[in-house]
Amino acid sequence: MRPVRVALVSLSLACLCLAACSPRYNWREASDNGAHFVVLLPAKPASVTRPVDLDGPKVEMSMTAAEVDGLTFAAGTAELPDAASANRTLDAMRTALLNNIGGQVQSGAAWPGKTEGFARTVDLDARGVSRGRPLRLAARLVARERRVYQILIVGDEKAFTEENIETFFSSFKPS
Template sequence: MRRLPALSASLRLAALTAIAAMALQACSPRYNWRESSDNGAHFVVLLPAKPSSVTREIDLDGPRVEMSMTAAEVDGVTFAVGTAELPDAAAAERALAAMRTALLNNIAGQAQGAPAWPGKTAGLDHSMDLEARGVARGRPLRLAARLASRDRRVYQILMVGEEKSFTDENLETFFSSFKPT
């Protein structure tokens, strides 16, 4: 008879251990916000996970430039900041319009209203906020972006992904944390 209570105690201990592990896992943050920047330190921003970076040549309606993109993805949403330096500051407005068109084309999207994302735009020469909904690879997507310039540098600050994973808190944290340097 003693074996049955001992076995029962072992099962209880295993069940309690499993419940404790699940509780700890539930408490671990999926959004582990951390300060990040590009390799050239042209900005600082909070990203929700360890970022990765890539640089590639793009056409911004005239000038071909190297754009560096620093991004992190959590819960089906990509948080990214891209930056490039133009040959001439006079090309900034045209470059921002080209970025807007490319973003909409990437998700076969339509712009939605006139958003005003959180965060300061003081110190930027040009700034435009964009919200769009579209589809890529058969998935419905939402895009929230701020396209901005300062002198010859252009910035693309964006969140793109599944609608259900967008929260006001994440929009606030991400867009408010962006600072050009």
């Protein structure tokens, strides 16, 4: 009888420990307010839409983001006045992201996930410093017709994992 009691106590303690733990990454499907994309985010997302100047066209950009462990996971989109400005817009987005972290592009990045169906895809892996804090930026910028998308992870390099990169970038699906 004693071994059974020890086993029950051990099982109860294990269940309590598991119940006390909460997953740091609670992946859930999210989209922008206009449902132009869906993506998995690791926590409850927040969304914002604001006007931005993308080196010429001033457009409304919607961003949906979540933060976990010092990393921000974000996806955003904007509709351009015409498809001809998409290349210039992606270049402006790339420059702005690098400037935000005082970043330097590392080796040629190729993030997971589907890229067919886009007119242009730009993958970035950059390191920089913002407010005295070293940061890493993993980003994918894409254009499809008049719509551009920005999918990124930014934060403490030590918090990046291959699993999080794979889950996040692979989950992105434009509508």
